[in-house]
Amino acid sequence: MNLVEVEFTLNGERQKVIVPPRTTLLEVIREHLGLTGTKKGCGKGECGACTVLLDGEAVLACLTLISQAEGHAVTTIEGLAKGEQLDPLQEAFIEEGAIQCGYCTPGMILSAKALLRKNPSPTQEEIKTAIAGNLCRCTGYVKIIKAVQKAGRRSAEVAAHD
Amino acid sequence: MTEFKWVGKVVPRVDGVEKATGRLRYLTDVGLPGLLHGRIKRSQYPHALIKGIDTSRAEALPGVVKVLTHKDVPGVNGFGIIVPDQPVFCREKVRYIGDAVAGVVAEDPAVAEAALDLIEVEYEPQPVVDDAEKAMTSDSPRVHEKGNIHQEVHVRHGDVEAGFAQADLIIENVYKTPRQMHTFLETEGGLAFYDEEGLLNVWVGSQYPQRDQLQIARVLGLNPRKIRVVSSPTGGGFGGKDEITIQTQLALMAFVTKRPVKLWLSREESVISGWKRHPMTLYYRTGFKRDGSLVANEIKIIGDTGAYASLGGPVVSLAVESSCGPYRIPHVKIDGFCVYTNNGVAGAFRGFGVPQSTFAMETQLEIAREKLVLDPIEIRKKNVLRRGDIAPLGHTMTASVGILNTLERAEKSDLWCQREKLKSQTPFPWKKRGVGVAIALQGTGLGVGIPDYGAAIVELTEEGQFIVRIGSPEIGQGNMTAYAITAAEALGCDLALIKVVTGDTRNSPDSGTSTASRSAYTGGNAILDAVAKLKPKLLAVAGEMLGVDRAGLRLAGNRIVSPQGRGITLAELGRYLREKGLEAGARGNFVWPTADVQIPGAEGLPHLVYTYVTQMALVEVDTLTGKVELREAATALDAGRVLNRQGLEGQAEGGMVMGAGYALMEDIIIEKGYFKTMNLSTYIIPTSLDLPERHQVELVEVLEESGPYGAKGAGEAVMVPISPAITSAIHDAVGVRLKEMPAAAERVYQGLRGEEHGQ
CATH class of the missing domain: 3.10.20.30 (Beta-grasp domain)
Known part of the structure; x- marks a missing residue:
């Protein structure tokens, strides 16, 4: 073959x-x-x-x-996680309740990761566009968007400290 | 006001870390050495007689281990929750395009796929029954020998003609609703294998492992105790995994080959073979007094259940139950028909018949309100049920009734208070905005006449953890977290000490299905019963260990402490119990309360405990194209006490979006029995770009005494009234009154041009 x-x-x-x-x-x-x-x-x-x-x-x-x-x-x-230290996106998804059945979660987090890498403080519209290709049937996306915003803010704070 | 440590608080999901890191193994992720691969040969026609099946060429293909047909079914060749009318593998007839005719088990998925084409089936096509109403006539071709009407429900209460005689206004209309698809992200799949104890394991995401176990046992002619079903975790269910999906075929594959087999449907196969929301045609004749009070309702509902019954009968029954909305109507005549066709298969889906009749009833009310020039909130307040009222079905509303409370809360929402301003903010003159409101009640639990019980086992481990075991699976809705909260609150321990096990016939007791908005209420009550038995025992033993009276002892964090400050850890207590051979757990039970009357011939009608919800929509209609956008939404929900605040908000947010999809875009199109929407490019569900800018969620806590800490169910009601709220908002914006959903651009555009709302 x-x-x-x-x-x-x-x-x-x-x-x-x-x-x-x-x-x-x-x-x-x-x-x-x-x-x-x-x-x-x-x-x-x-x-x-x-x-x-x-x-x-x-x-x-x-x-x-x-x-x-x-x-x-x-x-x-x-x-994404460094050992037991979760990525800020993973932490924010858990804290904001952005996960339900969880089947879309890995893809959703990685789409958001690609966005935050280029644009650490995206607007709500930019987040919606970045995850528009990731279907979620459970959450209605609201808490996912909040989680991405929160992770972006947190990453920016960490970067400012470094 | 009671102070809670965990109830109503924002806590992280108990399965959050595993899901966020990708560590959680869904049942379609599990592999085993030597795994074989299964595939299903599905029907070529929506309706045909089978004249012969020749599997010899497929069997001869190298790599094929076994080809299965109806001949290989050792027990009953059928499954179905109410009547087992769906063949595992069809013998003499196929009734829909997703029907299974044969199965292939092969060493390699590609070989299994290739073998499907080598199975030769000789068919004699039959006339396709594609219209549920025509199917009811005596000269229609029959899908099943017994006739096409699977079940009928008839409700008579009061004197409907006397009611219409009192009416100042009678509104008469026909409504049609679409065929919505659950669209869980994880398609139906899993694996089956024999374990070292000789049990046949079937690991497939579903909503009720114990019932799956019984259905598999019936097909295999096997003692259910020889079968272990694992059904959790599941990548979304929404009702679509309540009935058997692939379990009987997969189990048979492992049963016959005695080797581990994986079967996982492609998205297209999931679409054509899987359950859908029943399309319904609803005839309404509703009588109002001049002041807006409802006096009579005459209703006929026809539900298209497709080729097999599954839960179609109860779905139509619930449509009947909710057909008068959460309103007092003294005189009703309601007839429901669940009808077989060759249009795929329909079954349970979040809302379970209620979204269909709520759309019709709320539109009837809006049409009357406009003619009578009444306020949309006031006409509803005038008619809504209150505790102690006699409901349209004739039963007394003895449980909590919070519909008025939700209306009052929604009336204060930003959307409603600022509606005139919001409506005026259109970006272009050809875009028009409007607002709409709708309300609903949703029965929770299975209703009168159906066994409806819960069970929980709570046990203390030697590590000082509490394990809570409840069969009703986690399907994403968050019942594991609700269980952990309920148990931690009742025990008085840290939430982190609770470990929840669901969805496993071997490791979690039968607590019924994760459907009908029932699992938090049922399992929660069973937990409270278990803790009430366990906690005194634990305190007594702790008292012994400490040499103090148990009366003053209490559980705090991970310790049991005395008023004097002495204490032991839960781990010490757990080890002590084990060493002494003492019972470290307790089983709790719960049986649902039921209504004071029963509707003959309608399993489950009526319910006793209902969830209530008001939803509001602000839409923007493009008058040039007919396209409708949902700009804002509001939900006021009475699900009783909030157990898990974030989880409940998540249900409300996700449910609202699913209901908006139902109203605006979702419809599985079947023509002459063939699917025209086969995948996620042609069947469109809401994406992040379809979200409104704002969705205000208000949780109205009208306590239900029979619920754990006063909680009721929530999973379904949250998707129901948003659809008619949206269609009413469209009418408010552009004057187009839709009696058929979805409100796709074409349909709205036709309405704008004054054309009939076409098919």
């Missing part, structure tokens, strides 16, 4: 996989490497549940062929 060899970093660790070329980044993350924090809600780029970061940009892992990750840095929800 025709296989490709792809090297990339996943949450800071080098990975090499040898897989059929049609394999998606989502399949590699979930099935080959066993990291199930990245969710699958449709497999067609319609729901946003599989959002991961590729060099800091939010991408849909279900629409990303594994070869597109060659030489790049992939971050999944498992790579």
Whole structure:
């Protein structure tokens, strides 16, 4: 069978996989490497549940062929916390009650992470736009938006102290 | 006022960290060595006779372990909560396009997929029954041999003709509601395997593990005790995982192959095979006095349940129960029909029939109000039920009734107080704004005549933690957190010491289903019963250990302390109990109170405890395109005592958006039995960009004495009246009165042009 060899970093660790070329980044993350924090809600780029970061940009892992990750840095929800120290976004999602069933949460947090990296103090409209591709059926988004704003403020405070 | 330590406070979800870090394993995330992969061969036609099934080519494909058909079902080839009329694998007939005809188990998912195409099924297509009303006629082709009317409900109270004789105004209309999809983010899936004890494990996210266990047992002809069902955590349910989804087919795959099997539906497969909200046609004739008082209501409701019954009968019954809204109406005649068609399948969905009839009733009221030139709040205040009233179904409202309180609170909302100013702030002259208000009641629990009970086990561990076990699964609604709050409050310990286990037939007792806005109320009451039994025992043993009288002892934080300040830790107590072989836990039970009358032939009618809600909407209508945007919303909710403040707000916020989606955009379109909306690009649900700028949520705490700390349910009511509030706001903005949802741009545009509101 025709296989490709792809090297990339996943949450800071080098990975090499040898897989059929049609394999998606989502399949590699979930099935080959066993990291199930990245969710699958449709497999067609319609729901946003599989959002991961590729060099800091939010991408849909279900629409990303594994070869597109060659030489790049992939971050999944498992790579966000530093040990037991949660990312400000994770903390804010918990504090603000932005999580219900939680299935959209990893993708939602990573879309927000990509936003905050470029724009640490986004407006409500900017947050809404950044997460517009991440469907959530439980929360009505209100507390998610508040959580992103709070995380942005907190990151800015931390940065000011550094 | 009672001071609480945990009840009503803002606390983090007990499963928050696991969910925020991605550590939580949903049941579709679990893998096992040697896992096989299952796939389902679904029908090619919405209605056809099966003339033959040839699986030989599929079986010959390398990598295929087993191909399953109806022949492989050892027990009853059927499932269904009320009547098991849905085949696990169809034998002689298919009744909808999602019907399962065969299953494949293979070493590899791609092989399983390829094998599906090699299964040859010979069909003889039958006329498609695609209109529920036509299906009721005697000359209609039959979906089931017994006829197309699955269930009828008839309510007669008062004398409806005498009521209409008193009326100064009679409003008569027909309403139609869309087929909404739950759209849980995690599609139906999981795995089945035999464990080392020989139990058949079925791990599939659902809303009631014990009932799944019984349904699987019936299909396999197996003692239920030989089956363990794990159904929590679940990536969203909303009613769509109350009935069996894939469990019987998956269990059969593992039962036959004796190997672990995974089955996980694609989104498209989930759409065509899964449950939906019943589309309904509602005929209303409503009589009013000149002062706005309601005197009579004659209603006929037809619900399209699709190919199989599931909970269609009770859904239509609840539509009937709520068809008069939360109003006093002395004379009613209500008929409900649950009808089979070949239009997919419909079943339980948050609101359970109530959104459909609330849309109709609230629109009737608005039409009358306009003609009688009455204020929308005043006409409702005049008619709403109060405690002690006789409800339209004839039962006495003996539990708490907070609908008036919610109206009074909503009337003070910013949206309502500033409505004239808000309406005037249109950015362009072709955009018009309007406001609307609507109210609803939602029965909680399963209602009279259906066993409705709860159970909880609370036990102290050697680590000094309390484990709370309740079967009703966590499906995202937050019942685990509500349970932890209730237990910590009752025990008097730290919230962090409570660990909650739900959704596992082996490790949590049957406490009924996570539906009907019932799980916090039911489980909460069972916890209180368990704690009432456990706590005195713990204090007595602690007294022994400390050599003091138990009377002055109390639980504080992680310790039991005496008035003199002496104490032991809960861990010390837990270890002591274990060492002495003493009971460290207690089981609590609860049985729902029920209404004083019963409607014959309608399981569950009526209810006794209701949740009440008022919702308001400010919309902006683009008169050039018909597009409607929800700009502001307000919710005033009476769910009794607030247990988990943030969780309840989250329910209200999420429910409102789901109801707005129902009003504005959501409809699964089925033509001649075939789905036209197959995925999330064609079936559109609200995104962050569809949110109003503001949604004011007011929690009105009218205490319900039968509830834990006075709490009632909340999960469903919060999505109900926003839809008619939105359609009334559209009328206020541009004068278009919609009697059919959703208020999609085309429909509103046709209304603006004075055309009939087309299909």
